[in-house]
Amino acid sequence: MEVRSRAFARYAQRALSDKALQAALNGATGRLSALRAAAIAAFPGYDAARERASAVKEDTLARLDEQLARFIEEASRRGAVVHVARDAAQAREIAVGIAKEEGISLAVKSKSMVAEEVDLNAALQEAGVEVVESDLGEYIVQLAGEPPSHIIVPAVHKTRGEISRLFETRLGEPPTDSIPRLVATARKRLREKFLSAGMGITGANFLVAETGSVVLLTNEGNGRMGTTLPRVHLAVTGIEKVLPRMSDLPVFLRLLPRSATGQPLTSYVSILTGTRREGDPEGPERLHILLVDGGRSAILEGKYREMLKCIRCGACLNACPVYQNVGGHAYGWVYPGPMGAVLTPLLTGLAESSPLPDASTLCGACAEVCPVKIPLPHFLLELRADVREQGLKTPGEIAGMKMLASVMKRAGLLEAAERILGALSQFLSRGNPISGLPYPFAGWTERRDFPAAAKRPFRKEWKIRRGVRE
């Protein structure tokens, strides 16, 4: 997927003036946050679970090579073909190769962020394979020709009315106000596809090294259908999803849905181990697992390693007041919100995405809700320092900061600067709040005032009142 994160400011502004988007976003993120909060409050073991999940992830990442080797061995032993892709291009090539080799013309897909990351749909479609999204939200954004805007709720930016109009123009369905009717329409359309597809494509929420299993969490059962009905199953996921043992899984099964949607458990948990065996009533004849690196092993080596602990629950998106107002598309790539503001620069490079680390007030709401304790604000700060180091800051900002630092190095200079500031703002505003600041601060005063500087700063006044001689 093309990276458009450099235009964050422009997209954000556009999002703010999109009334339908605002209505959809504010309602949904608020609801999801409230559901999460209630589910966590009703979960007495939360702190311990969070500690444990975080520790399991840390341990796994510390010996990821070993865990991956184990996973590949166990999965292969049970009949899977495991592929490893260095980058997006190689991932596409492998996936297209599999589709060709298996003679696939129609694939049903359930949600996979990594597939978005490597632009899988476009590559398959180009190779003559029709790909139909089977997750309701993904199906909606696919019909609209848009990328997902949330990692859990892909169509969170769409209102019911917009979806009805979309179904009307794309599917020729009569308009409706009823959500069950819309769901029923999608279900009916998708059933036909499930039955005739040769391949099911999924992501993976977790991989279990011990058993070579692919673990999928879905709420609509589409993951279950897509992995059992078609002859071939292709699971596309990142190398960081592996967990050592089956016994490590339960804590994540409890944390992920609670953090994501406030559910104690996801509706469908599929643990897929190997291909269909003799006497199995269902399951794919062929199972391909495509593990994508795409920059992850580089992250593993550096100071942002903990970002790979992310289980894509989306809690940080819902909690983020910036995401709540600008939505996922503003972030310009696959991963939005606070996790995306960190992950996108790490995967695509800061040159492509340098505004993202600034798309935050550093309020910390994201880290507060993250079930695996990723220090997101700290990472945003580190990335901002990287922006400077990589020479991606504007000369104006650097000059401004240098000037600030040289003033702040001497109290005397600061006093002199304050005197000028004070005189100037008293002169311009006569002590009233200032309603128009010059560039680059003009945006500040478009809708709010700025206080005039004090006639006498504290330091000066203190010296006078306490008789300190200069």
Next chain:
Amino acid sequence: MDPKGPVPVSLFFTCLADAFAPGVCFATVEVLERFGAQVRVPLSQTCCGQPAFNTGNRKEARAMARKFLRSFPEDGYIVTPSGSCASMVKHGYPVLFRDEPRTLALARAASERIYELSQFLVEVLGVTDPKSSFTGKVTYHDSCHLRRGLGVVDPPRTLLRAIPGVKLVEMEESDRCCGFGGVFSVKHPQVSCRMTEQKIERILATGASYVTAGDLGCLLSIGGMISRHGYPVKAVHLAEILAGAPWDAEEAF
């Protein structure tokens, strides 16, 4: 309280309050002295370096942080009427000097001695009643760095509730960011303003006559919007409420 005598406290008045709200600094001194602190005001202090640190300009941030460390005596507490500046010293300095062992030791020492005003009053001095004479219906905004950075949730509320003339009314989502975010409000003014507007809706819904917080940054944004639109509520720093009357109306943002 320490029976051995007055507690030595250095006031870190912050560059923002120095230039824009001297009243907040005086209020802080007044409250500290009321409870027996021996307040020193190091006059060579300037800025903790937060603006540079938060924008990723580490070199400049280090220069300012070094200046901060030089300006304060090496003993006693450092108290400031700002959650974000306290948080900068506490959490930012150890990051800034992680590769400079000698300065790191100084930074760590400062990070252990620094407190935000309400936190210091309650947690160190054991104050339960600020003995303030403030009157009015007040709502409290949890500044992000004060609440999440320093973990200060109850102290300001405890103090506000103990003032006989104050009626504390909680707003919805008091811990939701006001949109200031330092340089964020300059880089993304539209998003910032939207967040401030959302904050103000919640403030107005309480019917309070005052909104208070332990961070001047938030009050600049909230107060600036109140002043632009003439909303019927005043933004007042927590220190000013704790200091009590006479409260100078011209100090309103």
